[in-house]
């Protein structure tokens with residue numbers, strides 16, 4: 001029997017009706033759900049619907065209560081999780097600016113910055129892409145313990161295609177359950193370097209290596225390092241002790257960063273810290289080849305065409321070496337960036353390199369993966385050799401969070 005209490009705040013958008021399915025899933029799981037509707041939400045859906053689905057009061061007015069304490073204070077104290085779905089651009093703006101002019105926004109203002117909030121925005125693409133909306137979201141994540149489940153791409157009510165559709169209700173539900181399972185009232189603020197991964201040493205590699213041809217040119221790849229950085233940031237929020245080995249320059253973080261450029265430099269750095277880490281996440285795209293010869297000075301255009309060929313040699317296979325060196329208590333996670341036969345190739349790599357987990361992503365889709373702020377990945381493990389798990393398209397921050405949650409459930413629980 002669950003005894004956790006969830007406040008479900010519904011604001012006024014075309015997706016308001018989907019909050020009914022969300023409430024229904026949570027109630028079926030025996031969570032106690034109290035709903036608050038904004039005035040605009042009531043134009044789309046009625047309080048009676050939620051009252052019936054949740055077997056509980058649905059509130060719409062901050063001055064209408066028959067308890068001693070103000071309603072928003074009493075609700076805040078009791079709640080384990082606040083879910084805002086759908087969240088309008090207006091609600092997000094009020095939240096970011098501390099505006100409290102109705103029951104829902106007053107409650108958000110009074111809600112502890114340590115308790116978890118799950119925010120699921122939904123709006124027209126232009127609204128979503130509006131820099132002010134994005135800046136408001138940033139303010140919220142920087143100041144509150146708020147997980148944002150980003151809208152997805154699809155057909156919008158305004159007859160356009162684009163990002164803005166409410167995330168799948170099933171995914172919002174899963175994220176809510178996951179946040180609740182972590183004893184929410186003791187959750188840390190995301191910026192605090194203490195949490196459930198306290199004491200764990202996590203080594204992460206990120207970016208794409210560059211193999212010099214001459215002092216000016218190099219052989220490289222399109223990896224931006226954003227996925228690895230998101231993993232490092234999210235693991236840091238969980239309290240882990242992070243070392244990030246990256247090809248990105250001048251990053252400012254509160255954890256240790258080692259800048260590298262070539263596969264050899266990356267290998268050297270990984271090998272010097274591998275022994276002391278419990279988890280290694282190799283998300284860097286390490287070049288398989290490098291020029292056999294590096295020219296000491298810039299190769300001139302005038303060089304004769306027949307001289308212009310570039311013999312390559314193989315780089316060391318870092319993952320393969322680490323797979324062999326890995327100790328019982330270490331978790332080795334690799335990435336597979338593939339353009340063809342994604343799952344088969346990833347499974348082969350998982351097995352050949354003795355990885356515990358492989359994160360596979362398709363690299364020929366320009367909307368996700370290399371360079372993008374978004375990703376969509378499959379997770380494959382050796383453990384039960386079961387079906388791959390898909391983490392549908394989402395920001396790299398959210399994908400990183402979900403990967404770490406998966407690692408936690410699969411490998412870190414006794």
Ligand SMILES: Cc1cc2nc3c(=O)[nH]c(=O)nc-3n(C[C@H](O)[C@H](O)[C@H](O)COP(=O)(O)O)c2cc1C
Nearest residue numbers: 011012013014038040041088089090091122123124
């Ligand atoms: C038909 C219709 C659909 C709307 N859909 C959305 C939406 O999906 N997302 C959004 O941010 N605003 C949407 N709006 C605008 C909001 O309803 C409006 O900004 C309102 O002030 C939000 O109030 P609330 O945040 O207090 O619920 C819609 C408006 C109308 C008339």
